[in-house]
Amino acid sequence: MPDSITQSRSRAAAPDIDLDEFDRLSRAIMGNLEAVINGKTDVATLSLIVLLAEGHLLVEDVPGVGKTTLAKALARSVSASVSRIQFTPDLLPSDVTGVSIFNQQANRFEFKPGAVFANIVIADEINRASPKTQSALLECMEERQVSVDGVTHLLETPFSVVATQNPIEMEGTFALPEAQRDRFMARISMGYPDAEAELAMLHNRELQSPLDDIEAVVDREELQAMTRCAREVFVSRAVEQYVVNIAQATRRDPEVRLGVSPRATLHLVRAAKVAAALEGRDFVLPDDIDALVIPVLGHRIVPTRKSVSDHRSGVDAIEEILTRIVQATPVPLVAARSL
Amino acid sequence: MTTRTRTDRRQRQRGSWMVSLATLMTIGIPLAGLAPIIQGADWWFAAMAMSTACIAASWVVRASGLRPALGVVAAFMVWVLASQWFFAPGTAIAGIIPTPATIDTLVAGFIDAGGQIQVQTIPADPVASLIQLICMACGLVAVVADAAIIARFPAFVGLLALVLFAMPSAVQARDVDVVRFIATTASFLLLLWIAARVDGSTRSQHRSASRAGRAPATALALGAAAVACALIIPSATPGLTAQAFADSRNTGSLPSVYGAGIDPVIQLGRDLRRTTPIVSLRYSTTADKPLYLKMVDLTDFSTGSWQPSENSDGLFEQLSRPSGLADDVERSTVNTEVSIEGLRSEWLPLPYPATTLSNAGQGWTADPETGVVTLPDSRNDSRGDDYSVESLALTPSAEQLASAGTTVPTELSPLLQLPPDLPAIVSDVANNVTAGATTNYDRAVALQSYFTSGKFTYSVDTPVEESFDGSNAEALAAFLEVKSGYCVHFAASMATMARVLGIPSRIAIGYFPSSAASSYVDGEPQYEVLTDQLHSWPELYFEGIGWLPFEPTPGLGISVPAYSLPAFAEKSAQSEAPTPQTSEVTPTTQAKEKADPTTQSNAGETRSLAQARGWLTALAVAAGVCLAGLIPAFVRMWRRRRLMTSIERSGNPATRAWWELQDFARDFGIEVSGGDTPAMFAQRLLSLRRIPHADVESLRRAVEQEQFAESRGAPAGALERAAIRAALVSIEKAISDEAEQSVRRRARLLPASLFVRSERTS
Known part of the structure; x- marks a missing residue:
């Protein structure tokens, strides 16, 4: 100890x-x-x-x-x-x-x-x-x-x-x-x-x-x-919010039978930190998150049978769903009210 | 989640009361346009109270979280309840459940209102039934507008506003009220704007963007339709419409278009008040000067109001010899080719006395007494007709006029009839003015010079302002008091006074001569006759000569007939003088100018003033439309300014610059998605050819640093801000330079960024 x-x-x-x-x-x-x-x-x-x-x-x-x-x-x-x-x-x-x-x-x-x-x-x-x-x-x-x-x-x-x-x-x-x-x-x-x-x-x-x-x-x-x-590596509130929004979107998505766990959110942020550091950056960008969504979240979500049957394979279905979710999730840009 | 839902809901509620307010404004502003037609302002407040109650009820229902459709039901119920409480009190069971008696009472109110509309003059006295009509109609408009908003179709409210807006213009033939038009358009655009935003906040971004994107187009289309209607409706009925007279002849009662037919003669005044005259007809003639063109005669004054005669017997498809014309009156034949353009009338405008009419088609009939040619019912619209007419130009000598004396053939006695209740002032003035005259001709000349001597002024507005518009006996008395009016009053007064003095008289309605030819074809002058040349003048009968027109109306710049001037009459008194006088127009006109210079200059001024006013109105309308169309551009400029200022001052200069850049890109049709990271958006910009890569990259890095990196505590320095600004300006310039001219123009006038809900949070 x-x-x-x-x-x-x-x-x-x-x-x-x-x-x-x-x-x-x-x-x-x-x-x-x-x-x-x-x-x-x-x-x-x-x-x-x-x-x-x-x-x-x-x-x-x-x-x-x-x-x-x-x-x-x-x-x-x-x-x-x-x-x-x-x-x-x-x-x-x-x-x-x-x-x-x-x-x-x-x-x-x-x-x-x-x-x-x-x-x-x-x-x-x-x-x-x-x-x-x-x-x-x-x-x-x-x-x-x-x-x-x-x-x-x-x-x-x-x-x-x-x-x-x-x-x-x-x-x-x-x-x-x-x-x-x-x-x-x-x-x-x-x-x-x-x-x-x-x-x-x-x-x-x-x-x-x-x-x-x-x-x-x-x-x-x-x-x-x-x-x-x-x-x-620093993770801003905006990026944290972005990750949470993506995670919640996987749980709400009609084509997904099982969304991602909170552990997945944690893993996503951790991986993004390393990715940022590998690029020599001391803060995480939404782009880091975007790049890691499919490898980090892909094996955790379970698409609906219909969604799988619409695609050649389950992996294709998952990639398509995640890409769509990432595109639809707004990237938050925050500014203080005072001018 | 819960906080967000609550905020959403609160926003929607706030949005919905703003929408309701904007709806009320969009109804209230055009409704105020009825003000010149109805006296007072109480009716407006009553109608707005009714509308407010309906819309407020709907809002309360929605705000309390019930289904929006129930709001429409609530608004309708309030409308029903308010209607029966105020306009059918005591008829409903417990004041709530309407009974047949309620409906009977309300219907009776409507019928009474219809009657009031027929009998009342403008401005109407707002009696209870009229207020009921306005309130209930306005309340219903409010209910429908509210339903349209709830059904997410706010553009429909614009249509309602358009109807309300066009109504006064249609009824009163007034020109478009520019201020009211701009206010209506502005409030409608505001409504669309708010509705789109409220709508957008409850939808996903993409759908709201595409929906809201249609809003400005709809708004502009409706705005254009409103302008078109407001401008076209009044001018679609130029000239004297026959309908007014036809109705009064057929049914014996006055026509019943609201305000349009209270007195047929008022139509004439309405046309004169039109500030944008249009061409009624064109003609070419062999006469040496432009002609009076007569359409119809008002001969019957026995009822107290000048009316056309109801002579329907002995009408044939040929013109008869001018009544009362002796063979020894000097005359020349005049050939005139008329082609009708905008005039819609069942009478053909002809010079008097016409002797032959050709090419006028089949079925026309001519009144042998008045020479009035009426088209058959099958084609009572004269537009597009072309015909030739042969007429006489009479030049009676002074002796002939003097010798007419005071004798009147007995068959003309109906043309001496006066209403029993003719105000005393008419006969008093007539007798005073003609005190020294002995013959009918001298009296006629004295009467005309009384009106043209400068005591009277020409004004198309005074009778309306003083509420004596028309040609009935009371109106004449008022006119003689006020000494200001337009042709109808001068003509009716002189004709009435002539009858008082024993001269048969009638009122001709037609067009006064144009001042100059518009062009020459083969040396023959071509004349244009405009709607505002519609005129009325008295015709007086003299034994041995027949009917002669007089011109008592001053201030129009018309050269009056030579025989009607005092100088001509004096010569008749010195009839023993050896010089045989042929009436030359030129010297007498000069004499008239010397005698009465004010009349001529007044005429010029009035016409040029009217013209100037017409142009100014047109300019103002155009400016108003332009301004309304420029609203989006102004809003965009204002937003840009605000963001640019915030680059200088706020704690997040790069983010503000980024937002401005995104707006700018949206304006230029570059895709901007809320799901984009700064890097993705930068990538999209970099795909443009001439974009400054270094600036985009530095701005992107600044935004990323500002948004996602750990804050270093110190706010950005002036140098950094200047760099951000410079980068922004250079990127924007590059985007603008690369775009095509049409894209640039659209970006400036209809900035797409205004119609997309942004995801920005402060």
């Missing part, structure tokens, strides 16, 4: 690094990410935003487009502990959280930490595991602690889960329930690389994997300093 008090005091003081330093470090990480996933800057940026906003990332796409590579590159770029869990139907919750084993020599139970005890956890193909195992991970994500046999084990900070999943229409998967999707800050879709990027990839990877070249450019302390720096 004294530790956390010290931490919060230092957080209240000026951030350890300024925006220039933040910019330098973030560029270094971005360089690493772009080296492994050719031509996907926005995906790389978004994954960095989620990491710096202390959120969890859900990467969703068909197999073989580089989901795991991205997650690995992110983890290796920061010299933080990384663990990887390949989710399979027979994976047990204890494989994730850890297990207490009786040590006969010491004559007591010892806790063997599971895969979540790392700074960055790559949960590969999370929708292949049984719901029981999924929820064990998702609980850790929210609580940032593990309780085994009545003992609570805190997880280290930073702690970020990068989960990948195949689209739910693929065979042999268990779709994440709405409530659990809500715990991810953002969902991104990798998408296929364009022809040029795919060609470059073929050429580059013939000899060795680009992942091997990746070196850590940011250590744990620097990562935490970056996180603190992003938290200091």
